[in-house]
Amino acid sequence: MTTELPLGREVAYPRAYDASLLFPIARDAGRDTLGIGAALPFDGHDRWQAYELSWLDARGKPAVATATFLVPAASPRLIESKSLKLYLNSFNGTRFADAADVRARIAADLSGAAGATVAVDFGLPPMAGVDDDAGSIDIDGVDVAIDAYDHPAPELLACDPAAEVEETLRSQLLKSNCPVTGQPDWASLRIAYRGPRIDRAALLRYLVSFREHAGFHEQCVEQVFVDLMAQCRPEWLSVEARYTRRGGLDINPWRATPGLPPPAARRDVRQ
Known part of the structure; x- marks a missing residue:
């Protein structure tokens, strides 16, 4: 499975939006080694924080944002990190109607890759005090x-x-x-x-x-x-x-x- 990952090898920089860049990995592979069955012994989530998100607006002007993605631990798949980076970079040269369109695309694509609903919000949590x-x-x-x-x-x-x-x-x-x-x-x-x-x-x-x-x-x-x-x-x-x-x-x-x-x-x- 790892031989197909974009990790550790040269990958062409994406020039246009491409949801196929996302590389999901079945959680079962890691959980089987821990003796975790279908009935999970825990609740939880994976909170991703994205600092480099950009796209073009309808007139071609770049827009930038930060974002938070919440993937439920009960999802059947996790998302490999370099593939997520490449996927987000694919937005850089693509025009979208507005920020709401970008957010909806990301939510749909990540949910499809993870096999469960992924919450997407623009902005980041506050710094710990x-x-x-x-x-x-x-x-x-x-x-x-x-x-x-x-x-x-x-x-x-x-x-x-x-x-x-x-x-x-x-x-x-x-x-x-x-x-x-x-x-x-x-x-x-x-x-x-x-x-x-x-x-x-x-x-x-x-x-x-x-x-x-x-x-x-x-x-x-x-x-x-x-x-x-x-x-x-x-x-x-x-x-x-x-x-x-x-x-x-x-x-x-x-x-x-x-x-x-x-x-x-x-x-x-x-x-």
Whole structure:
């Protein structure tokens, strides 16, 4: 499947609008390796933030915008990021009646590729402020020795079943690699839960174990969710990753125990 991807090879710059540039990938491929069946153990979405969107108006004058796309985690397919970049670039030299026409085209095309309704809005979420992380705990300062980097290692996780807590932990040390090009993907992670206290040093070792792992953003977040649920069995769990921008796009997957409200949409300073 990856040999057909536009990743890692020279691709002609699109000169006209072309929805066929979108490359959907079945989510089942990654979920099967995690033991996730048809009944998903989580709710969630993938929030894409697009910084480089342009088209020509009816008289040929360029227009520019930013946009946010919300792809439901229950959709059967995710959308490969470079194909999304190429698709958005295909708008650059094409005339559209107005911004509403562009928004409708994008919503229809992304929904068709994902196999579910994708919400499209012009504009971006606000930047995160100091108050957004108030009460959360930054674990990156934990003094810990680490020597596992090659693949996710859930056996490193540890919890204290005698201590029941409700807290939010955050880290900026999540890194994985593109499964085709090997380019690094960087993210900040927020883990909110109620249940046995998660050992913070153990959690940091586990997150760093993704460092040389090849996996798509969405699959990495789903693995963190599944591993924490299996190892610590919290009453509820929410995992959100905010990945840094590449090619004018960033992606923010969120997975949570069904019924939990989504976190407030925010952009980190690294985005």
